Amino acid sequence: MLYKHVLVAVDLIEECRAVADHAMQLANALNAKLSLLHVVEPLAMAYGGDVPMDLSMLQQQQFEQAKERMQLFAADYGLPEEQLQIAFGQPRQEIHRVATEQACDLIVVGSHGRHGLALLLGSTANDVLHGAPCDVIAVRLGKKG
Numbered sequence: 001m002l003y004k005h006v007l008v009a010v011d012l013i014e015e016c017r018a019v020a021d022h023a024m025q026l027a028n029a030l031n032a033k034l035s036l037l038h039v040v041e042p043l044a045m046a047y048g049g050d051v052p053m054d055l056s057m058l059q060q061q062q063f064e065q066a067k068e069r070m071q072l073f074a075a076d077y078g079l080p081e082e083q084l085q086i087a088f089g090q091p092r093q094e095i096h097r098v099a100t101e102q103a104c105d106l107i108v109v110g111s112h113g114r115h116g117l118a119l120l121l122g123s124t125a126n127d128v129l130h131g132a133p134c135d136v137i138a139v140r141l142g143k144k145g
């Protein structure tokens, strides 16, 4: 088998459905297992790690909301609960960790084909590619025609 376990990273916005659809078709064609992963980014990280209050309640809510959103997002794919995963942390790190722990041999992410300043700022797809524990496919988003 070319790939046995495909991990698709989803940010749970509608645009990402194209990425999940692509991964699903690929997994079906290869007779591989498919898992979906969404990474919740800690609020403290978004604010530079320096927030003078207890964020644990908010983070718990973030986590619960992400679980609900994941279930809605994945409703059409007919995957068992354990193949819908939520992690907490920095997307690159968590995607690599889950791919390693679950012996995934292909990671699928969306890519915006950025250019100019946005390219300098980088993207999750770029991040994930560097140091990935397995092959990575970047599905181009926002294609015209």
Ligand code: AMP
Residues within 6 Å of the ligand: 009, 010, 011, 016, 019, 037, 038, 039, 040, 041, 091, 108, 109, 110, 111, 112, 122, 123, 124, 125
């Ligand atoms: P971006 O860098 O925000 O344009 O995201 C590109 C792709 O990275 C998305 O289409 C997803 O495949 C993946 N991605 C971005 N953020 C997350 C996240 N929080 N959890 C899982 N995957 C993500």
